[in-house]
Amino acid sequence: xxxxxxxxDNTLIGxxxxxxxxxxxxxxxxVDKLQYEAANAKFYESxxxxxxxxxxxxxxxxxxxxxxxxxxxxxWRAQFIKDIxxxxxxxxxxxxxxxxxxxxxxxxxxxxxxxxxxxxxVQLYGIAHLLATxxxxxxxxxxxxxxxxxxxxQGKVELLANWLETSGETMGGSxxxxxxxxxxxxxxxxxxxxxxxxxxxxxxxxxxxxxxxxSLRTDECPIQHFQK
Numbered sequence: 001x002x003x004x005x006x007x008x009d010n011t012l013i014g015x016x017x018x019x020x021x022x023x024x025x026x027x028x029x030x031v032d033k034l035q036y037e038a039a040n041a042k043f044y045e046s047x048x049x050x051x052x053x054x055x056x057x058x059x060x061x062x063x064x065x066x067x068x069x070x071x072x073x074x075x076w077r078a079q080f081i082k083d084i085x086x087x088x089x090x091x092x093x094x095x096x097x098x099x100x101x102x103x104x105x106x107x108x109x110x111x112x113x114x115x116x117x118x119x120x121x122v123q124l125y126g127i128a129h130l131l132a133t134x135x136x137x138x139x140x141x142x143x144x145x146x147x148x149x150x151x152x153x154q155g156k157v158e159l160l161a162n163w164l165e166t167s168g169e170t171m172g173g174s175x176x177x178x179x180x181x182x183x184x185x186x187x188x189x190x191x192x193x194x195x196x197x198x199x200x201x202x203x204x205x206x207x208x209x210x211x212x213x214x215s216l217r218t219d220e221c222p223i224q225h226f227q228k
Contacts (some may be wrong), residue, residue, distance in 0.1 A: 001056045001104040001105055001106065001176070002103075002105050002106070002171075002172065002174055002175065002191075002206035003101070003105065003106050003108060003170070003171065003174040003175035004100040004105040004106065004107050004108070004167050004174075004177075005096075005108045005109075005110055005160075005173045005174065005175060005176040005177070005186070005190065006052060006093075006107070006108070006109050006110070006127070006176075006177050006178075007109075007110065007111060007125060007176075007177060007179060007180065007183055007196075008095070008109050008111040008113060008118055008121065009111065009112075009113055010121065010178075010179040010180070010197065011093075011177055011178055011179045011180075011196045011197070012089075012090065012093045012097075012109070012177075012216070013085065013088040013089060013090065013093075013121065014088040014089075014217065015088050015111050015194075016044065016120070017085060017113070017117050017118060018044075018061065018073075018113040018117060018122060019040060019044045020080075020084055020085070021080060021113075021117045022036065022037075022040040022061065022137065023037070023040065024076070024080045024084060025064055025076075026040075028076060030031065030064060030068065030076070031064055036155070038090045039060055040060075040078060040211070043056075043060065043061075045136065047182065049200065050182060050201065052182075054112070054153075055150070056151045056156075057145070058114075058133065058146055058150060061114070061145045061147070062114065062135050062145070063141045063144050063145060063216050065116060065135055065142035066126075066142050066143055066144030068143075069144065069155075070140060070141055073116075073142070073213070077116065077117070080216055081120050081124075082128055085166050086124070087201060089124060090213075090216045090217065091215055092216040092217075093216045093219060094123070094125060097126070098125065098176070099176070101126075105175075106128045106129065106167075106169055107128065107129060108126050108127070108129040108130070108131065108163075109122045109125075109129070109130050109132075110130075110131040110132070110156050110159070110160060110224070111130075111131070111151060112132075112133055112150065112151050112152040112153075112155075112182070113133065114132060114133045114134070114135050114155070115117070115130065115132040115133065115134050116135055116142070118130065118132050119132070128171075129152055129162060129163075131148045131163055131168075132151050132160050133146060133151045133152065134146065134147040134148055134151075134168055135147070152182065153164065153183075153185055154185045155174070156183065156185065157185050157186050157189060159187065160189075171189065171190065171191070172191070173191050173192070174180070174189075174190040174191050174192065175190060175191070175192040175193075175194065176189075176192070176193055177194045177196045178194075178195070178196060178217070179191075179196050179197050179198050179202065179204040180198075180199055180202060180218075181198075181199055181201035181205065183185070184202070187202075187211075190221075191195040192211045193206075193209075193211050193214070194211065194213075195211055195213045195214070195215075196213060196215070196216055197213055197215050197216060197217055198213060199209070202225065
């Protein structure tokens with residue numbers, strides 16, 4: 001039994017939930033269309049380039065949580081999951097998850113996207129453990145700040161190390177599946193790094209390192225890569 005770690009956006013789902021949540025808020029008229037849409041696109045591009053200032057982005061992306069009624073936010077989120085996210089779930093991703101579950105592995109999603117957005121998505125895949133950027137919640141309301149460190153780049157490594165101390169799990173035989181070069185700090189720490197529909201930088205690194213490169217956008221999960 002090993003630890004099977006999964007990135008979420010563009011790995012287990014066919015798009016980026018953080019970006020899509022922002023666009024959903026634009027479409028609902030919750031935020032100013034011109035200003036928010038332009039900023040959301042700018043941050044997403046910097047993420048893809050590996051130049052994202054995570055703290056600046058979080059100040060931007062968590063502001064709508066602080067500015068709106070909590071119950072209304074949950075209602076918007078439920079509709080967002082139903083209308084936007086559910087069609088992006090990937091059958092081969094579920095097959096891969098189920099294969100690790102059948103082997104007795106511990107399943108964990110680790111994502112930079114905040115917990116408010118990602119928790120219900122992870123539940124759709126039946127995964128109990130989630131490490132994500134955590135919005136601060138005080139007296140029944142989001143503050144717009146972050147609790148702890150952002151779950152991004154090296155922050156994923158640090159949060160995972162903290163989780164291992166309390167979970168009883170180890171990194172022996174561990175797997176990590178990701179699409180992004182931003183996850184290289186963690187990919188380099190596991191025994192079995194796998195590039196999933198990778199961006200160009202990760203694809204190049206994976207080729208040089210001899211890592212498996214797979215796609216979960218096909219009809220069937222390429223399980224030959226996952227034999228222990």
